[in-house]
Amino acid sequence: MSTKSKTATGNGNASSNGTAVNGEWPTRARHLLVDLDGTLVRQQEAIDGAAALLAHFHDRYAIVSNNSTHTAQGLAKRLGRLGLRVPPGRIVLAGELAVRQLAQQHPGARVLLIGSPALQRFARAEGCDLVQESADFVLLALDMHFSHARLAVVANELLRGARLIATNADATHPGPQGRVVPETGALLAAVIAASGQQPWRVIGKPAPLLFEEGLRRLGAEPGSTVVVGDNPLTDAEGAARLGMACLLVGQTPGAVAPTVAGLFAAREEAPQYRLSESTSKVWRSVRTEVS
Incomplete structure (x- = not known):
C-alpha cells in the first residue's frame, strides 16, 4: 500500500481526512490508537501523563504495539503494576x-x-x-x-x-x-x-495489520481516530497509510510534546504530523515492504 507523504503542519488545521488535530483534539478525536514503548512506558516505569491520557479516552482507545515479548494478558498485568489499568482486549501486539x-x-x-x-x-x-x-x-x-x-x-x-x-x-x-x-x-x-x-x-507497524486490528476492536473509523506515538517511521508512517492523523511525542523531529502529558498541557500548539517525503524515502530504503 503506497503512501503519499505530507510535511508537518504547525497551524492546527484539519487533516485531509477531516480529523482536526489542534487545541481541541482530545474532544474532537472519537478514538485513539496509542503506542506503548516510548509513549506510555519506558521499561518498568510509566511515562508522565500516560494514566491521564488513557483515563480521558476510557473505553475509546486501544494500545497498538510492536511488542513481541509479552501476551496481552501478561502485559495487562505488567501495566497494572505501573498504574495503568488496561483490559487485555484493548492491547494489540505484533507477536x-x-x-x-x-x-x-x-x-x-x-x-x-x-x-x-x-x-x-x-x-x-x-x-x-x-x-x-x-x-x-x-x-x-x-x-x-x-x-x-x-x-x-x-x-x-x-x-x-x-x-x-x-x-x-x-x-x-x-x-x-x-x-x-x-x-x-x-x-x-x-x-x-x-x-x-x-x-x-x-507484521508490525508501519504495516497496516496492527492498526486495522485496533480499529476493528474499537469499531472505529480511520477518519475519526488519532494515533499517538513516538516514532515517525512506525507510528506516523503507519497512520498515514490508513489516512489517520498522528501526534508524536518525545525527542523525535516533529514531536509536539516531550511526553503525552504535554498533549494536554500545551495542546494549543499541537500540530498534525505527517512524514516528509525525504523521511519516507529513508524508511523505504531500510524497511521491507509488507505484502
Whole structure:
C-alpha cells in the first residue's frame, strides 16, 4: 500500500481526512490508537501523563504495539503494576498477531519460533506446531537469549527453504535515562547478514495489520481516530497509510510534546504530523515492504 507523504503542519488545521488535530483534539478525536514503548512506558516505569491520557479516552482507545515479548494478558498485568489499568482486549501486539495469522493462514505448518517463553506458550495454545528443524516458517520475535548458536540454526533453516516472518523491524525502543533497548530488528539484521535472506513478511507497524486490528476492536473509523506515538517511521508512517492523523511525542523531529502529558498541557500548539517525503524515502530504503 503506497503512501503519499505530507510535511508537518504547525497551524492546527484539519487533516485531509477531516480529523482536526489542534487545541481541541482530545474532544474532537472519537478514538485513539496509542503506542506503548516510548509513549506510555519506558521499561518498568510509566511515562508522565500516560494514566491521564488513557483515563480521558476510557473505553475509546486501544494500545497498538510492536511488542513481541509479552501476551496481552501478561502485559495487562505488567501495566497494572505501573498504574495503568488496561483490559487485555484493548492491547494489540505484533507477536500475538503474527502467531495468530500464521496459525490461521497456514494450519499444520512447522514453525521455528524465536521468541520469549510467553510467546512460545501462546503459539502452542493457538495450535502452532513448534519445531527445532525442518521448519516451513521461521517466526522471529524478540528473544532476550538470542545466541550465535541460535543464529546458525535460523540461517541454515532459511537457506534450506523456510520462509522468514518477522514480528517487527524496529532496531531499538526507548529505555530509561535515554538508553536504548535492542529490539527484534537488531536480531533481524543479524539473520539477514548470516543467511542473505530477506523476510517474507513483516507484521508490525508501519504495516497496516496492527492498526486495522485496533480499529476493528474499537469499531472505529480511520477518519475519526488519532494515533499517538513516538516514532515517525512506525507510528506516523503507519497512520498515514490508513489516512489517520498522528501526534508524536518525545525527542523525535516533529514531536509536539516531550511526553503525552504535554498533549494536554500545551495542546494549543499541537500540530498534525505527517512524514516528509525525504523521511519516507529513508524508511523505504531500510524497511521491507509488507505484502
